[in-house]
């Protein structure tokens with residue numbers, strides 16, 4: 046077995062073009078992307094945005110309390126007394142107030158200017174391009190969102206956000222407003238409301254952070270991990286292509302003729318894939334780290350966790366290599382097989398956030414993306430970088446092991462018994 | 468002894484090898500001669516157990532080798548027609564890997580590698596990557612890789628295609644030495660008649676998937692014992708003359724190359740006097756003529772109507 050692994054490693058390492066591609070290209074890309082995105086997200090003063098937002102309030106907050114009480118008693122069958130207690134608590138929340146506090150907060154004020162306007166005037170100004178967008182608080186919004194949170198039902202009215210033209214500025218604005226809306230709903234859903242409990246909604250902070258994150262998850266970290274994973278896919282595709290050459294050049298026949306069990310060939314491929322992927326990702330991560338301080342001040346335990354994740358990804362990809370090898374032995378055309386491998390590399394790469402930052406994809410694609418090996422790797426490490434909690438990465442790690450077993454099983458099942466289908 | 472009985476192979480319904488009966492006795496050197504596409508490589512692949520025949524049997528010392536490919540694999544070395552080498556590895560690394568899959572280890576492996584390298588004359592270049600080798604060197608290494616485990620039977624599929632004469636002689640000498648000093652049984656395929664003539668005790672001539680003649684060289688030549696081959700050189704040549712030559716009684720074949728005319732005719736057909744007579748009629752001068760003993764090439768021509776290199 047050692048000789049199988051040794052020859053695969055030697056052949057891979059001799060190919061210096063390939064080696065440069067999988068080792069240096071991701072690092073160069075991380076550096077380039079890091080610079081390209083740094084202006085956009087990290088330093089607000091370099092690229093200053095001044096968004097003009099119209100806020101149209103059609104809701105009447107004094108009426109809201111009456112409406113809320115009526116609905117609590119009528120629809121949710123609360124006792125008069127209970128309803129009063131809830132009203133008292135609710136009086137302190139005032140979603141509309143929260144929203145304007147958010148828009149007036151220091152973080153947001155820096156780049157958003159709020160104009161309170163009537164709907165018609167606002168619409169006109171947005172149309173003329175004087176304003177970037179408008180936010181309409183519809184009639185009954187307060188009553189409805191409060192009712193929804195107390196009765197535990199989804200709200201029926203929601204904030205309406207309108208823009209005239211999709212521009213970088215306006216869509217950035219939309220993202221932040223959307224963030225606020227989701228945050229608010231989330232807070233309501235999370236807090237168990239019993240009478241007498243102080244209700245408080247946390248305001249989200251601006252920027253890319255999640256609530257309660259122990260560490261920020263930066264763009265540079267994203268690129269380093271995503272590109273490391275992407276190029277690991279290329280390593281597997283390259284191993285497969287070299288296997289194709291072995292089969293086309295008939296060296297594989299020599300292995301059969303030596304009466305050496307063809308399964309050793311397959312397992313050798315898996316083992317060398319593990320070695321190559323582990324070495325490649327560690328190289329990319331460490332060099333990026335030393336060049337750009339990607340993961341500053343992290344503990345040994347953190348790095349240990351990262352290493353374990355890399356090994357898990359390498360295992361999954363070795364399973365993929367097993368499938369590729371079995372397919373190569375089954376298919377007549379090595380070129381067609383290589384085409385299939387390239388297709389999967391690009392597919393997994395795209396879905397897993399290797400080419401386009403994953404949050405730029407539509408929601409449903411993001412969810413599919415997390416099911417690709419590299420996408421899963423990215424999402425596990427995203428958690429790990431922020432929280433460094435074993436409990437939060439345990440389950441996805443089990444998925445990784447599941448993938449490894451599944452892929453290996455498929456590879457073995459597809460592997461032709463005599464070594465080659467004739 | 469290795470034997471095939473009515474061995475046949477079809478690819479997608481196309482018969483590539485048909486009812487091939489062939490045997491290899493221990494210590495023999497046997498040639499398989501035929502033009503490109505005759506089915507030689509397909510035959511070799513079946514005998515070396517790489518592909519399964521469509522029908523027919525292969526036995527090794529009486530044991531069914533299709534069911535038990537190990538019977539043949541363990542005693543044979545195969546030199547495939549295409550180079551089966553890792554281009555990115557050195558000669559030494561290639562041999563080390565191929566030796567290790569034959570379960571050779573440590574000192575034994577090193578010794579086998581060293582002997583194989585010396586045998587094919589590549590010892591001084593063993594550290595260089597195969598992709599930097601000349602065609603002839605690659606072919607020699609291709610052979611060395613089949614010798615590491617000291618096979619009793621060596622099967623070579625056109626090992627000298629497209630290489631320089633020096634490498635070619637080296638290979639032929641090496642194969643002969645293996646057969647005569649080590650007693651290795653040889654199965655050698657080629658479309659070069661001279662090689663097979665030089666090396667082999669016995670040969671099979673294949674065409675279109677079938678064996679069309681078999682035997683020792685003399686036996687095969689005796690197919691032509693009833694024929695004479697005459698080569699004449701003339702000062703000019705015209706169609707009418709050649710047509711008339713063809714009508715001479717006993718003439719089987721004529722072949723024209725510039726001012727040369729080759730004629731194959733039945734023995735004792737009194738050809739020469741008739742030919743001289745004809746040249747006088749056509750006012751052609753006969754510059755030179757010679758009768759030749761037929762070669763295996765002529766046997767092939769006689770049997771198929773084509774030359775080996777068509």
Ligand SMILES: Nc1ncnc2c1ncn2[C@@H]1O[C@H](COP(=O)(O)OP(=O)(O)O)[C@@H](O)[C@H]1O
Nearest residue numbers: 478479483501502503504505506507508509510
């Ligand atoms: N795998 C294959 N599939 C289809 N046809 C094949 C295959 N291998 C060989 N052939 C055909 O079989 C014939 C004999 O080929 P081959 O055995 O290589 O001849 P040779 O070695 O004598 O030149 C050729 O016509 C070739 O095209």
Ligand SMILES: [Mg+2]
Nearest residue numbers: 507508548625
């Ligand atoms: Mg051939």
